[in-house]
Amino acid sequence: MSNTKTSRIFLSPPSVGAKERAAVKRAFDSGYVAPCGPQVDEFERRLAALAGRRYAVAVSSGTAAIDLVMSELGVDESWTVIAPTLTFIATVGPAFHRGAKLVFVDCDATGNIDVALLEEALKPAALSVIAPYHAAERRSPKSKTLVIGVDLYGACCDYGAISKLCRRYGAIFVDDAAEAVGATWKGKSAGSAGLAGIYSFNGNKIVTTSGGGAIVTDDRGLAERAKKRAQQSREKCAWYEHKEVGYNYRLSNILGALGIAQLDRLPAILAKRRANFEWYAKNFPGDVMVPPDGSNHWLTIGLLPSRRERDAMSRRLAAADIESRPVWKPMHLQPVFAGCKVFGGEVAETLFERGICLPSGTDLSSADFRRIAGALR
Numbered sequence: 001m002s003n004t005k006t007s008r009i010f011l012s013p014p015s016v017g018a019k020e021r022a023a024v025k026r027a028f029d030s031g032y033v034a035p036c037g038p039q040v041d042e043f044e045r046r047l048a049a050l051a052g053r054r055y056a057v058a059v060s061s062g063t064a065a066i067d068l069v070m071s072e073l074g075v076d077e078s079w080t081v082i083a084p085t086l087t088f089i090a091t092v093g094p095a096f097h098r099g100a101k102l103v104f105v106d107c108d109a110t111g112n113i114d115v116a117l118l119e120e121a122l123k124p125a126a127l128s129v130i131a132p133y134h135a136a137e138r139r140s141p142k143s144k145t146l147v148i149g150v151d152l153y154g155a156c157c158d159y160g161a162i163s164k165l166c167r168r169y170g171a172i173f174v175d176d177a178a179e180a181v182g183a184t185w186k187g188k189s190a191g192s193a194g195l196a197g198i199y200s201f202n203g204n205k206i207v208t209t210s211g212g213g214a215i216v217t218d219d220r221g222l223a224e225r226a227k228k229r230a231q232q233s234r235e236k237c238a239w240y241e242h243k244e245v246g247y248n249y250r251l252s253n254i255l256g257a258l259g260i261a262q263l264d265r266l267p268a269i270l271a272k273r274r275a276n277f278e279w280y281a282k283n284f285p286g287d288v289m290v291p292p293d294g295s296n297h298w299l300t301i302g303l304l305p306s307r308r309e310r311d312a313m314s315r316r317l318a319a320a321d322i323e324s325r326p327v328w329k330p331m332h333l334q335p336v337f338a339g340c341k342v343f344g345g346e347v348a349e350t351l352f353e354r355g356i357c358l359p360s361g362t363d364l365s366s367a368d369f370r371r372i373a374g375a376l377r
């Protein structure tokens with residue numbers, strides 16, 4: 001299955017072909033060329049089943065999904081939002097826009113949040129906490145501390161330990177599983193922990209709708225309100241009646257069809273991503289990060305002894321027209337977050353210095369691997 005017209009080898013390009021094209025055409029021909037329709041409903045049912053959740057709400061991006069959960073919780077200046085420092089900015093962007101106080105926590109060797117440091121971060125935040133969130137109290141939530149876990153590069157963070165800490169300190173846990181569709185933590189699906197999980201279906205993700213995202217949750221009220229807010233918070237009424245102001249975040253039905261076709265291929269996609277990882281484990285001239293069991297191996301990460309060697313390898317790959325990228329630059333090093341509190345940070349800084357994201361696409365061929373091998377040498 002070929003998805004690129006150039007010979008450039010990308011990090012994680014979309015893997016789409018005849019099945020996806022046929023599914024999109026069927027949706028198109030059905031007339032549901034709109035942000036509602038049977039395919040987007042079916043996509044949501046499939047996502048809920050995949051996540052082991054009761055509800056899924058499909059939206060236009062992972063960022064929109066996070067924003068809707070922030071909106072549901074009423075996150076504002078009075079909130080503290082704790083997140084791992086090693087992540088993509090979208091994890092905390094919506095909380096930042098709502099004026100929340102951001103607190104960053106270092107990762108451990110897996111790249112995911114260090115739970116001992118998370119506990120340190122929760123201790124002072126706990127002072128402002130009265131009781132855990134309850135959906136019925138969303139207008140005046142009693143907990144104003146939110147932990148956003150991240151399943152980095154497709155490996156779930158420690159759902160058990162984070163859930164326990166959040167219960168102990170009365171914080172709310174939301175899991176940013178944007179990169180982890182299809183992954184598992186101790187047999188439970190990515191996105192299945194906490195109040196809600198978040199998925200992304202961006203073009204570079206393991207399952208793509210070109211752009212898209214979802215909230216998965218067991219909280220019926222949250223799911224219903226998020227779906228309504230994603231559609232301008234329109235009341236059920238013949239005319240346009242609004243008791244609150246919403247957003248235009250719904251996923252289009254055409255993209256729902258694309259998502260279903262991708263989910264049909266998920267087992268094969270996961271097998272290929274794992275095979276990519278295994279290839280690098282044997283052939284990468286350095287260490288590769290070995291993610292915890294259950295990873296979907298979205299991206300394989302190589303670790304070089306120093307930044308200089310990492311950059312030299314990036315240059316060699318680039319010269320062969322092969323894309324690579326340094327590991328996420330930690331949030332506490334981002335100029336926009338200067339002044340935010342960080343617990344630890346050195347582990348994430350080292351991964352940023354030494355880590356390189358390697359081409360991990362679903363459609364990588366043997367010829368591609370031969371080219372990569374040549375450039376790595």
Ligand SMILES: Cc1ncc(COP(=O)(O)O)c(C=O)c1O
Binds near residue numbers: 062211
């Ligand atoms: C960890 C993480 N969170 C959130 C997002 C945002 O998802 P989207 O690009 O669909 O808005 C992404 C990916 O882009 C991500 O990697």
